[in-house]
Amino acid sequence: MTAPVQTLHHYALVTGCYWAFTLTDGALRMLVVLYFHQLGYSPLAIASLFLFYELFGVVTNLTGGWLAARVGLNTTMHLGMALQIAALAMLAVDSLYLTIPYVMAAQALSGIAKDLNKMSAKSSIKMLVPAAAQGRLYRWIALLTGSKNALKGIGFFLGAAALAALGFKHALLAMAAVLALALALALALLPRQLGKSRRKPKFKQLFSKSRPINRLSATRLFLFGARDTWFVVALPVYLQTALGWEHTRVGALLALWIIGYGAVQALAPAITGRAAAPPGRDALVGWGLALAGLPVGMALSLAAGFDAQATLIIGLGLFGVLFAVNSSIHSYLIIAYARADGVSLDVGFYYMANAAGRLLGTLLSGVIYQYLGLPACLLAAALLVTAAALLSLQLPRAQVPA
Missing domain, CATH: 1.20.1250.20 (MFS general substrate transporter like domains)
Structure with missing residues (x-):
């Protein structure tokens, strides 16, 4: 072969x-x-x-x-x-x-x-x-x-x-x-040796990362915290309690959203137009700021009395497209930044931040929704995405593959 x-x-x-x-x-x-x-x-x-x-x-x-x-x-x-x-x-x-x-x-x-x-x-x-x-x-x-x-x-x-x-x-x-x-x-x-480091890394090296890895991990934490702040608890509860949706209808909507979100992620190279020369810092900042504006618009629409069902369904679809592109660029950059020898150390650290972001978002979703409602969850999500975009400014302009 x-x-x-x-x-x-x-x-x-x-x-x-x-x-x-x-x-x-x-x-x-x-x-x-x-x-x-x-x-x-x-x-x-x-x-x-x-x-x-x-x-x-x-x-x-x-x-x-x-x-x-x-x-x-x-x-x-x-x-x-x-x-x-x-x-x-x-x-x-x-x-x-x-x-x-x-x-x-x-x-x-x-x-x-x-x-x-x-x-x-x-x-x-x-x-x-x-x-x-x-x-x-x-x-x-x-x-x-x-x-x-x-x-x-x-x-x-x-x-x-x-x-x-x-x-x-x-x-x-x-x-x-x-x-x-x-x-x-x-x-x-x-192959049996796939990804096995030529050296035996010490446990303390788990926390010894390059500046791009640390910055990208921090942006990932805020990005996924933003998604889950309104998506995990607040949205399904609001659909059931405020709009009267049945459990099966809520589940079907979320399942279809995940399928569509995945499809957009797979098409991200065509969407960004950079399949041959993949996107770097500037693209991440631009797509991040575009995403940050969407939940603000949704919160203002709900507060102004626009049709809540239409606002959420259209907003959810647009959020899925923009979030999927952001996530896909992130997923590429962590692999590009990771060291060839011991890539799993960098990727594992990065996805630890991803998991921490999900936990943060889930907690915020429940607390903010219970005391302030869905529009407040959307505004909190916008703040977290903005933080992710601003942190992205600290990344190198070009990829730094190892």
Whole structure:
């Protein structure tokens, strides 16, 4: 097999494994929400089931990059898939054993698995693309990231369909079987040394990053904090309580938004018009400021008494397009900035900031909405995006691939 063909073959394998994992991740979330609602759990109790899923994301992204640099990206990818299979098996028991602490423990495993898999898949692309081929790196990262989010939305639909057709236990076992097949293929076909650092990094190096990595990580924290400040809690609660939407209608809207958001991410190189010469700092600042203005306009429209449903649906669509382009540029730049030897250390640190941003946004979404309402959440989101754009000014104008 020639080098270019082998590279494409390995990229397809990494992407396929990531797709299989993402489908089970989205389906599992929907299965847990719907099934435990059927069992009579309160919304607060259901939300608590995902607490460890998010918390362990911060820890996993930080330590997973260090682990991958020592043992190889393929090993951490395999470990992530194996942990997801274990989490699915843990939940495929009689409902009498599905207590809140037990399910939280299973979700903790799933959260660790998700972030190990994501870090491994995205870091692997750095190792498969020559340093001079930045256009190809941008396109491949955009496709991987965009397809992941689209498939997560599809996973929401599959989870609901599997629950109706197979029941909770058998749906989980079917998902575990599919993921086990993907794991077997990965074990057999991916190179064993992929992403393994030539040196053994010390644990203290987790926090020793270059200035571009630190700045980009900070912007990622504010960017994803901005999204979740109005999207995670405030929006679905407002749609149900203020507009009278049913649960299924809210879920369908959010699933379709995620699918569309992923599609735009995959098309970002065409949208930015820079597939051959990928975007850098100036593009990130420009797209960030454009995104910051949108939630301000939505908040003013709601305050002025414009039709709330139309405002939110149109605003959500526009926000998804602008946010997807911002996120895609971010995802490319972290791979471009990362060191070739030990790429997982930099990528893991960056996605730790991403997980911290999600936690921050989720907390702000609940607190601000409860005391000040949805328009205040939108204004807070605008402030966070503006902070991300201003921090981007500190990034180098050109990419600094290692």
